[in-house]
Amino acid sequence: MFRLRLSLAFAALVALVCIQAAFVYRGANRVNDYAQHSRLASDILSELLELSASKQRLRVWASQQLMDANASPEVRDSLLTRMQASTEKLRTLARRDLSLWGGIAALEEVPIPPEVGQLVAMSELLDDNIASVRARLLGLAPLERGAEFASVWQELNGVFDVARGRDLRELINGAIERQRNVMPIARAATERGLDRLRQQTIGLAALTLAAAVVLALYLNRRLQRPLDRLLEGTQALRAGALDHRIALGSRDEFDRVAEHFNAMAAELQQHRHDADAARRRLEDAVLERTSELRAAHQTLQQIDQRRRQLLADLSHELRTPATAIRGEAEIALRGADKPLPEYRETLTRIVGGVKQLTGVIDDLLLVARAEADQLAMRFDAVDLSELLGDATEMAGALGARYNVRVQLEAPDADLPAVTLQADADRLRQALVIVLDNAVRYSRTDGAVRVSWQSTDSRVQVRVADEGIGIDADELPTVFERFVRGRRARVHRADGTGIGLSIAQAIVHAHHGHIDIESVPMQGTTVRIELPCLYSPTLSS
Structure with a gap:
């Protein structure tokens, strides 16, 4: 036209x-x-x-x-x-x-x-x-x-x-x-x-x-409008606006040019969309792979850190009893012959040191296996009341030495027993560790109270003492190995600082959770939450 x-x-x-x-x-x-x-x-x-x-x-x-x-x-x-x-x-x-x-x-x-x-x-x-x-x-x-x-x-x-x-x-x-x-x-x-x-x-x-x-003038007017539209379209494409389309309606050669231009823009837009989608997929794959590599790297670092930490812990904890055993033996062998009772007493102390050394090694191995997800557990149906009774009785014997009362608060008589799927020996060990700490860091004539309550599928055990407590800035590190707070070191010089780490490892192996709340000079409360096979509908 x-x-x-x-x-x-x-x-x-x-x-x-x-x-x-x-x-x-x-x-x-x-x-x-x-x-x-x-x-x-x-x-x-x-x-x-x-x-x-x-x-x-x-x-x-x-x-x-x-x-x-x-x-x-x-x-x-x-x-x-x-x-x-x-x-x-x-x-x-x-x-x-x-x-x-x-x-x-x-x-x-x-x-x-x-x-x-x-x-x-x-x-x-x-x-x-x-x-x-x-x-x-x-x-x-x-x-x-x-x-x-x-x-x-x-x-x-x-x-x-x-x-x-x-x-x-x-x-x-x-x-x-x-x-x-x-x-x-x-x-x-x-x-x-x-x-x-x-x-x-x-x-x-x-x-x-x-x-x-x-x-x-006529041709310029007829040319100006379609040329302006084409120029606007090219500028829009150069600016990256690939969704821009040139309006049609002149029914002449410029309409055919505009149609081809719009088709080219649509094709470029589709190519960009495909390229963006491919780039996003590539970025997602790279991010996913990077995340996997980062996780693997972190895992390797953690494993290496655990290895080095285990070696450091072993060297630290084994040095003291080994040194004590060596010292006792050297004293016994030094100088002239000694009376038999004196040798017997020396051997008794050496056996005590060996027991301490064996206990430390066992504790370190338990923590190492837990961190490596190799902690052997023998799960079975365990009655919670019976398990708490045994642990409270063992802690009561220790409390008698420190003049500290250990009390198990019995639930209502109408409630049925709560059954756990657990390793009774390991879980009892964790409860005894918590009760042992509660007794050792309580004041004389203090009391340690053990109670529990349940929900539809979980049970929570509470151990509350009236002891020295833990400072707030030290609470985040209480479950780290060989860490003892300022108040604990003042209250008693002995202790390895590995007990709570062992308790946490055992609770986690039971798919449970353990945490601590404490107020200095007022007491500490430890909560252990575990899954249960059966629980009453009412809380005790």
């Missing part, structure tokens, strides 16, 4: 240029005719004057010949030849002028002036006149003495001036006068033709320019 409009616009401009060229060509031809007419009028006038002058010189020659004044025949022949040539030129010019006037008359729709045809007829009379003059002059002889000159001269003038009964002198003079009058008219006509041609050329040029401006 737009191509058709553009073709029509160029066709209109070409048509205007062709019309302008036609007008210019026609005007130029008209001006050329007028110019030729002006030149012909000038040439005819020149030839008439030349003919008249040659005839006048022949008159002079004739008078000299009559008076026997040595008139030269060569001059006569030359003048006759010049007259003949002037006549031929005059005839040719007259015929050209007649033909030219025929074209001008047909173009301008005006009659041919009668003097044009008269000039052609006069040229034919001149041929006869020249022939008569030539014949008379060739036979002209000087006058005899006493002859009458006037009559002869009159007869010669008749030969010079009359042809076919017409007065050539009058005809030539009239023709000369008419040509003198025609020349200004021809020049004026030429000027008018030039002015008309100039006006037509300027008018057509202005019309062509106006048409070109109108067409340019």
Whole structure:
């Protein structure tokens, strides 16, 4: 559609240029005719004057010949030849002028002036006149003495001036006068033709320019809007807005370009979407793999840390009893022989040190296996009340040494027993560790209370003492191995600081949870939460 409009616009401009060229060509031809007419009028006038002058010189020659004044025949022949040539030129010019006037008359729709045809007829009379003059002059002889000159001269003038009964002198003079009058008219006509041609050329040029401006404005308006839309689309694509689409509606070639542009943008958008999706999948895979590698690295670091920590713990905890055993043996062997009871006492102390060393090794191995998820457990159905009773009884014997009461708060008689899926020996060990700490760090005449309560699927055991308590800044580290708080070290110098680590490992192996709350100088509460096979619907 737009191509058709553009073709029509160029066709209109070409048509205007062709019309302008036609007008210019026609005007130029008209001006050329007028110019030729002006030149012909000038040439005819020149030839008439030349003919008249040659005839006048022949008159002079004739008078000299009559008076026997040595008139030269060569001059006569030359003048006759010049007259003949002037006549031929005059005839040719007259015929050209007649033909030219025929074209001008047909173009301008005006009659041919009668003097044009008269000039052609006069040229034919001149041929006869020249022939008569030539014949008379060739036979002209000087006058005899006493002859009458006037009559002869009159007869010669008749030969010079009359042809076919017409007065050539009058005809030539009239023709000369008419040509003198025609020349200004021809020049004026030429000027008018030039002015008309100039006006037509300027008018057509202005019309062509106006048409070109109108067409340019129209095409610019028709081009500007779709080009702006295309430019806006390319800028949007360059800015990354691949969802941009060019509006349609012009129903021309630009609509087809816009359709291809929109298809290209949609394809680019799909490629970007696919690339983004692939990049996200790759990033997710990299993140997942990185997370796995980080977890594996952390696991390796933890395993290595545990290994190094275990070696450090073993070297630390084994050094003291080993040193004590070595010291006892060296003392026994030093010096002279000692009495048997003294050796027995030394061996008893050595056995005690070995038991302590074995206990530390067992505790460290238990913690190491728990951290490596290799803690062997033998699960079975265990009655919670019975388990708490045994642990409380064992802790009560220790409490009697420190004058500390250990009390198990019995649940309501109406509630059925709570059964746990547990390793009775290991769980009892954890409870005894907690009770042992509660007894050892309680004040004299203090009390340790053991209680429990259950929910639908879990049971919570509480061990509360009235001891020295733990400072708040030390609570986060109480389950770390070989860590003892400031108050604990002041209260009692012995202790390895590994008991709570063992208790935590055993509780975690039972899929339970252990935590501690404490208020300095008021007491500490340890809560152990475990899953149970059966629990009452009411809390005790």
